[in-house]
Amino acid sequence: MALSRRIFLSTLTATLAAPMVMAQTGKPRVVVVGGGAGGATIARYLAKDSKGALDVVLIEPARTYYTCFFSNLYLGGFQTYESLGHSYGKLATEYGINVVQDYAVGVDRDAKSVTLASGTTLSYDRLVLSPGIDFVENAVPGWSTAAQHIMPHAYKGGSQTQLLQAQMAAMPQGGTFAMVAPPNPYRCPPGPYERISMVAHHFKTNNPTAKILLIDPKETYSKQALFEEGWNIHYPGMITRIGPDMGGGVIEVRPDTMEIVVDGEAEKVDVCNVIPAQRAGNIAAIAGVTDGNWAPVHPDSMLSKADENIYVLGDATNQGDMPKSGFSANSQAKVAANHIRGALTGSTVFPAKYSNTCWSLIAPDDGVKVGASYEPTAEKIASVESFVSQTGEDAALRKATYEESLGWYAGITTDMFG
Amino acid sequence: MPSSPISPRSPNSMGRGVKFLLPLLAALSTSAAAETLGDTESGAKIFARDCAQCHMVGPDAQNRIGPNLNSVYGRRAGGIDGFQYSKSMIRMGADGMDWTLERLDAYIENPRALVSDTRMSYRGLKDPTQRHDLMAYLRNYSDSPQNIPEAEPTALRTAPDLGPALSPEILALQGDPEYGAYLSAECTTCHLRDGSAAGIPSITNWPADDFVAAMHAYKSKLRPHAVMQMMAGRLSNEEIAALAAYYAIIQN
Numbered sequence: 075m076a077l078s079r080r081i082f083l084s085t086l087t088a089t090l091a092a093p094m095v096m097a098q099t100g101k102p103r104v105v106v107v108g109g110g111a112g113g114a115t116i117a118r119y120l121a122k123d124s125k126g127a128l129d130v131v132l133i134e135p136a137r138t139y140y141t142c143f144f145s146n147l148y149l150g151g152f153q154t155y156e157s158l159g160h161s162y163g164k165l166a167t168e169y170g171i172n173v174v175q176d177y178a179v180g181v182d183r184d185a186k187s188v189t190l191a192s193g194t195t196l197s198y199d200r201l202v203l204s205p206g207i208d209f210v211e212n213a214v215p216g217w218s219t220a221a222q223h224i225m226p227h228a229y230k231g232g233s234q235t236q237l238l239q240a241q242m243a244a245m246p247q248g249g250t251f252a253m254v255a256p257p258n259p260y261r262c263p264p265g266p267y268e269r270i271s272m273v274a275h276h277f278k279t280n281n282p283t284a285k286i287l288l289i290d291p292k293e294t295y296s297k298q299a300l301f302e303e304g305w306n307i308h309y310p311g312m313i314t315r316i317g318p319d320m321g322g323g324v325i326e327v328r329p330d331t332m333e334i335v336v337d338g339e340a341e342k343v344d345v346c347n348v349i350p351a352q353r354a355g356n357i358a359a360i361a362g363v364t365d366g367n368w369a370p371v372h373p374d375s376m377l378s379k380a381d382e383n384i385y386v387l388g389d390a391t392n393q394g395d396m397p398k399s400g401f402s403a404n405s406q407a408k409v410a411a412n413h414i415r416g417a418l419t420g421s422t423v424f425p426a427k428y429s430n431t432c433w434s435l436i437a438p439d440d441g442v443k444v445g446a447s448y449e450p451t452a453e454k455i456a457s458v459e460s461f462v463s464q465t466g467e468d469a470a471l472r473k474a475t476y477e478e479s480l481g482w483y484a485g486i487t488t489d490m491f492g
Numbered sequence: 493m494p495s496s497p498i499s500p501r502s503p504n505s506m507g508r509g510v511k512f513l514l515p516l517l518a519a520l521s522t523s524a525a526a527e528t529l530g531d532t533e534s535g536a537k538i539f540a541r542d543c544a545q546c547h548m549v550g551p552d553a554q555n556r557i558g559p560n561l562n563s564v565y566g567r568r569a570g571g572i573d574g575f576q577y578s579k580s581m582i583r584m585g586a587d588g589m590d591w592t593l594e595r596l597d598a599y600i601e602n603p604r605a606l607v608s609d610t611r612m613s614y615r616g617l618k619d620p621t622q623r624h625d626l627m628a629y630l631r632n633y634s635d636s637p638q639n640i641p642e643a644e645p646t647a648l649r650t651a652p653d654l655g656p657a658l659s660p661e662i663l664a665l666q667g668d669p670e671y672g673a674y675l676s677a678e679c680t681t682c683h684l685r686d687g688s689a690a691g692i693p694s695i696t697n698w699p700a701d702d703f704v705a706a707m708h709a710y711k712s713k714l715r716p717h718a719v720m721q722m723m724a725g726r727l728s729n730e731e732i733a734a735l736a737a738y739y740a741i742i743q744n
Contacts, residue, residue, distance in 0.1 A: 119677065258639040296640045395637040395646055401681060408677040424674045427726065429681075431719055432641060444642045447722050449526035456647030457637040458526045459725060461718035478682075481691025485682040 105198040109134030112204030112387030112403035114490040119411035140231035150272030164492035181361035205355025213351035248283040249344035263296035268434035291323035304436035354390035368392035373450035376410040394454025433479035441476030526647040535629025565634035565644035580609040665733035672738025
């Protein structure tokens with residue numbers, strides 16, 4: 075991308091002197107909280123398409139962002155941990171985004187400002203919250219974030235993913251791996267089941283007598299027929315799913331003794347991956363834009379229903395039919411970026427179109443996908459067309475689907491980070 | 493720049509082009525807007541009036557004279573084990589018929605037109621508004637796409653008409669590159685702008701005519717690929733032209 079001198083100079087000042095975030099540039103400022111699939115994408119599109127007319131600030135505590143999507147492929151040994159990491163360097167140097175490595179801890183909606191953990195206060199003309207998920211307290215009796223070092227959730231990218239991988243690798247021969255799957259709605263509907271597949275692949279290679287217990291409070295789940303078919307073919311006898319009819323919805327865990335209690339019966343396990351019920355990332359509730367666990371948004375713009383200067387993206391939102399996924403957040407970010415530019419720079423606002431596709435890997439070269447397109451209605455973002463891979467597909471198609479997922483990962487991470 | 497019937501506007505004419513475009517866009521967004529199925533409260537009343545004598549929905553629903561209608565969307569025709577269906581219905585299921593939005597709509601409108609010897613002794617509901625209200629009510633008792641993305645849609649899209657096969661008029665459409673730039677953001681979630689192509693093909697530096705022809709081939713499902721059929725399926729002729737105009741002028 076060609077850089078104008080002006081963008082390049084403002085980038086230099088911003089990156090060399092952190093307090094410059096306070097400087098009044100005279101340009102409308104958009105503050106983006108959270109540098110994941112929603113936040114990084116919208117920051118990049120705002121900066122790229124406004125050609126210097128907007129002051130874009132991205133607040134993200136991590137220096138390197140580790141994607142949660144594709145982290146299952148790392149657990150299965152198909153990706154390195156390093157391949158999941160992405161730097162914000164290009165967003166700062168090539169796009170002129172002021173990347174601030176900090177936590178947002180407060181939002182003053184009347185003053186239109188965000189407070190950071192460092193104590194800095196940043197004013198905004200528009201605020202974008204893309205905080206991902208946090209966990210509902212006491213959703214799984216016996217588990218809290220204090221126990222995540224013993225029973226990891228591994229449902230946010232980064233160190234939790236590494237911890238779960240280390241526990242899998244250290245599991246004794248013939249041991250038991252348990253997963254407590256979350257209730258709806260949660261991030262990445264096929265994610266827990268792809269993870270089961272990848273864990274099973276790891277054990278098939280390294281610990282063939284291991285057992286996998288899947289405790290699931292849901293009657294049905296995404297791509298169920300595809301996963302069940304794949305598990306029977308690739309991992310016969312290894313995986314036991316305990317659905318709600320068998321007590322999968324009545325679960326307690328005991329991190330101190332590494333026990334799970336299903337329907338009143340305690341069982342000792344070796345690794346326990348607890349994925350609790352989820353809610354919008356904390357800052358959404360702090361900003362007062364949530365209703366219940368999630369932040370309602372207008373379906374044509376991702377504008378919060380609680381505040382006309384705040385947009386919310388991705389997993390944290392309640393928008394209708396789109397699943398909580400990185401693809402969805404990336405798609406929503408582009409609609410919101412177009413809307414914000416229209417409001418602040420007078421550019422044309424085009425009609426909202428959304429889409430999502432989720433690829434899952436079941437075994438080597440056995441990839442499947444599900445996707446849908448979405449459009450705003452008066453009430454919500456509604457699905458208008460969907461597709462899903464079919465059972466019994468031939469190996470060539472499954473291999474092509476897996477290779478397509480690798481292409482998508484390269485595509486979306488470039489779309490996010492430049 | 494390749495010569496092509498879809499030539500982008502020169503930068504100088506952009507301001508006028510955009511102004512000119514606004515009424516067109518308003519029309520586009522109206523015609524392309526999806527509508528959620530119908531009014532569930534009205535649907536509940538229609539269900540009570542026309543269906544509840546034989547069918548149940550909800551947490552305690554059982555099969556009665558008719559099968560329970562929980563999770564009917566996406567269910568295979570004749571798909572409840574142990575329920576006594578007509579032979580016609582069982583044959584439809586064996587042939588692979590699932591209850592999609594379109595099929596339920598047709599079945600409720602005129603049951604025997606879809607399943608010849610169905611046991612359902614219902615004359616049909618001719619009024620599309622009432623039918624969609626009823627379908628919206630039933631939709632609440634099936635999987636949500638938020639949790640099961642492959643679940644049946646919840647909205648009826650007023651899809652752009654496929655119209656005649658690729659005509660000179662379609663090829664001659666002048667696309668708006670600014671709109672194309674916006675639409676192209678959907679492409680770059682998967683396709684790399686720099687033209688590299690591992691697993692997903694490159695879409696840069698295509699002659700505009702080829703681009704338009706390919707998108708229409710996906711739209712009409714002549715070209716196979718579920719994602720691309722879905723993406724192209726909701727693009728109007730003008731939107732495809734806009735994308736072609738944009739891709740004709742970008743440089744890597």
